Amino acid sequence: MNILIADLDESFISDIQRSWSLGDTNLILCSDRDTLMPLVKKDSIDLAFIEVPLLTLSNMDMVSYLKERNPGIEIFVLCDSKNWPGATSAIARGANSFLMKPATVEQLEETAKKIQAQQQNKSTHQLMESQVLDSLLGDTPEMRKILKTVYKIAPTTSTVLITGESGSGKEFLANVIHRYSKRANAPFVAVNCGAIPENLIESELFGSKKGSYTGSTADKKGLFESANGGTLFLDEVGELSASTQVKLLRFLQNHEIRRVGENEARYLDVRIIAATNRNLQQAMEEGRFREDLYYRLNTFHLHLPPLRERRVVIPTLVRYFVLKNQDTTGKEIKELEPAAQYALSKYPYPGNIRELENIIEHAMVLSEGGIIRLEDLPESVQEEAREKTLAIPHQKAEQEVAAIPLQPATGSAKPDSAGGSSNAEEDAGEILSLEEMERRHILHALSVCKGNKTEVCKRLGISRATLWRKLKELQIAVED
Numbered sequence: 001m002n003i004l005i006a007d008l009d010e011s012f013i014s015d016i017q018r019s020w021s022l023g024d025t026n027l028i029l030c031s032d033r034d035t036l037m038p039l040v041k042k043d044s045i046d047l048a049f050i051e052v053p054l055l056t057l058s059n060m061d062m063v064s065y066l067k068e069r070n071p072g073i074e075i076f077v078l079c080d081s082k083n084w085p086g087a088t089s090a091i092a093r094g095a096n097s098f099l100m101k102p103a104t105v106e107q108l109e110e111t112a113k114k115i116q117a118q119q120q121n122k123s124t125h126q127l128m129e130s131q132v133l134d135s136l137l138g139d140t141p142e143m144r145k146i147l148k149t150v151y152k153i154a155p156t157t158s159t160v161l162i163t164g165e166s167g168s169g170k171e172f173l174a175n176v177i178h179r180y181s182k183r184a185n186a187p188f189v190a191v192n193c194g195a196i197p198e199n200l201i202e203s204e205l206f207g208s209k210k211g212s213y214t215g216s217t218a219d220k221k222g223l224f225e226s227a228n229g230g231t232l233f234l235d236e237v238g239e240l241s242a243s244t245q246v247k248l249l250r251f252l253q254n255h256e257i258r259r260v261g262e263n264e265a266r267y268l269d270v271r272i273i274a275a276t277n278r279n280l281q282q283a284m285e286e287g288r289f290r291e292d293l294y295y296r297l298n299t300f301h302l303h304l305p306p307l308r309e310r311r312v313v314i315p316t317l318v319r320y321f322v323l324k325n326q327d328t329t330g331k332e333i334k335e336l337e338p339a340a341q342y343a344l345s346k347y348p349y350p351g352n353i354r355e356l357e358n359i360i361e362h363a364m365v366l367s368e369g370g371i372i373r374l375e376d377l378p379e380s381v382q383e384e385a386r387e388k389t390l391a392i393p394h395q396k397a398e399q400e401v402a403a404i405p406l407q408p409a410t411g412s413a414k415p416d417s418a419g420g421s422s423n424a425e426e427d428a429g430e431i432l433s434l435e436e437m438e439r440r441h442i443l444h445a446l447s448v449c450k451g452n453k454t455e456v457c458k459r460l461g462i463s464r465a466t467l468w469r470k471l472k473e474l475q476i477a478v479e480d
Helices: 010-019 033-041 061-068 084-094 105-137 140-155 169-177 202-205 240-254 278-283 293-298 309-325 338-346 352-366 379-391 396-403 432-450 453-460 464-473
Strands: 002-006 026-030 045-053 074-080 099-100 158-162 188-192 231-237 272-277 300-303
Touching: 002 033, 010 026, 010 105, 026 033, 026 105, 045 105, 074 084, 084 099, 099 105, 099 158, 105 140, 140 169, 140 300, 158 169, 169 188, 169 231, 169 272, 202 240, 240 272, 240 293, 278 293, 309 338, 309 352, 309 432, 338 352, 338 379, 432 453, 432 464, 453 464
Parallel strands: 002 026, 002 045, 045 074, 074 099, 158 272, 158 300, 188 231, 231 272
Antiparallel strands: none
16 A cells, blocks of 8 residues: 655654554655655555645645545545644545644554555455356356456546447446446446436536526536546436537546536546447447547447347346345245246347346236246246247257256256256156256256366356356265
């Protein structure tokens, strides 16, 4: 952890240099105005202790400057009773808190130790969260590539453009980027640009001055200001009007906004993540979207494939949405009927993940006895499964289902625990738990692939790490 300590008292800085004992820290010490800016520009900083007189250099606000260069930085102001107003002003601009002088080395170390522990806990939490994300987003080569990029770009302040069909999880991915950034404790503000009337979009985004338009009865803070220090997610950014595009471009260039009806510029520290389901390149060619704005937003481009192209994630999402809707529906789902699982595996999901959540909520409301059956699903999902079952030969149907961890509908052969197949009529009354079905499916895949785990991963569309984790979770020994 890089720690900046800037104070004009040279003896205090010398004491710190001599007696600092906190491990895993790198001190950046400064006792005069002239060297502070070069030091700040040289290294990234995680924690800063700055005396009030050093908070303004050449009319530059050091708090804003540090927060822009080091997203997630923790800033503590060193002050005495004479310059207390300067400390309160710095806190209003984003500093964490203050320490009254004379401060001791022990006080600084104790504060640094707390921040250090918070950062370590955050890293541990993110590691656990990343394992969940692999399952929720889909453990496929394409999604692993996207997640690898997300982990790299999240700690930066770079703008990100996320494209994909409606309901494919663009806002969820934007939230992941925010949670993995140094801004995780600051606001994440999401706005659908297409849902706000054109005559109100500028005041909603940038704020407005009292009386600037009909019905404006008080000064209004915009969404940019609400997201200060954090992330602003602009969904359907392609719907912005030409004038709003100009203002967004100006912000991306100098991080300043003006409220509607005001001449005063306000500096803000906001990261922009934009998303659209439209073709922005076509919109540029047609003159509906600014080319310079497109390239500003497109520093990093992430394209989310539709759900039908990452079906391997469907079982995990089903479990997730069952748990999510448990309280609102008042239903505790213990099992999914195999026929229902097969229907969910074959439906094309034109509405993507959002549609899948609605389907699960629909099924849970209609379910009885803690079991979701085929008839609990919407009619369109049932019909899709029936058509596919009739359209493909029996053996090919079984092979198709083997591509994802779901079982075919009752009435077609299904694998038993030894990897063979059993008569559907004999098992017609049997309802297996999701865990047992997953266990049988993996055993079946191992049998079909003759124990070749590379081939198993390829057929199931998962990584080797995921396969080994599943073998351990489901207590499947290699000799099985």
